[in-house]
Amino acid sequence: MTPKAQDNSSPAAPPFVRGDTVHDCPPTLDDQGVIDFCRNGFLIFPGVVPDEINGKAIDHVDNMDSSSRPDLAHTDWFVDAVLKNPQAAGAVRALLGRNFALPVKISNHRGSLPCSDKGGWHRDGGAVYTHQLEYLQVFYYPEACTDDMGPTEVLPGSHFVRTKHNMMSHFGKIAGTVSTACVAGTIFLTAYGIWHRRTRATSGPTGKSRFRNLLKYTYWRTTAPQRDWITEPAFDFAGIDFSPTRDRALFEQSQGAIAASKMFAWLSGVQEQYVKRGGPCWPLGPVGMPAGLQKTGED
């Protein structure tokens, strides 16, 4: 049977609020930053959380009997320094718009060191295939996570590649993955459906915690998308390469770029102006580019 792809998202993406707290702050991404997110499905912000907060976060998760769901979402110092971190939350603001909903649940993927088991490749449960970016899955490393501590790895562009969790169970090494090994205080943002896994930890217990701690939480959009991040009037979208870095391997010809440009047009609030007619029109050529993305003075 021929598979029939469906866009399961809501057509109008009406504003809604989940949880009871929203936040606004200056956006920290420019057009290129947003495009990079659309292309690859993730952004990494190394060491943006201060060491003092990292230490408190480690103490917090180490002192819990079960750290699978630390109650940090309502802890002021954590909310202020991590969930509202100016650089990371500024990127969330750029991607999800004003007054985005703050996370209501914090999970900790706490891994023993060493750990021979790799987490299998997967997309997290509940992911929806769509170019409409309604929510972001965000991760925070309170301690440095070196390559031998089993950092999460992601597959760039895979947020546009359809599959099922259980159909990925036999996957092993994949070329072109990106490790999130990092310094303490690193936050990385992902499109929820991106393929990812924990890697093998070969180190013994290390660091203050003696475990690998990776906190995970989700932000939500509450407003309709518009291009209100850091913009440059002269930015030329006609010359942008929207192709994910794994375009040839993962996608039918140019479909990766088309998917990324569709997400970008939606985020820019000009989706209605973007009609993919086929052939070398935008983003593969200048014809058909949404008028809202054209440089000032252009037709």
Added chain:
Amino acid sequence: MVEIKTQLQLCLEHFRAGKLSEEDLQAAADLVNRPKKQSILYIQAPTTVPHDTAIGMSIFEEGKDPEGVDENGEFLYPSLKAALEDGWRIVKFPGMTSGMDDQNSYGLGFEFVLERWR
């Protein structure tokens, strides 16, 4: 699991050293009689070409890291061609169903399933 070839090589070495034992030969004989086991190798390629490069790999064989990598973290075989030349046999070619929808992308490239018996 020791392979027959490995055990015979050991017998040969022991023979040359003048210490070949009945146990050595019995171990070889037992290996001949044991049921063979199927090993499975998955290789994902960017196209349907059965000699193409590997973009993904995993192996299910006793004693092997299922990750499909060598000690340097590189693919055990850089391509399908290299795996075939090492004795693997393709038992399943990539399914074409997902290709019927050319406006969306499905799965990890084109997946070949290979086997060998040991």
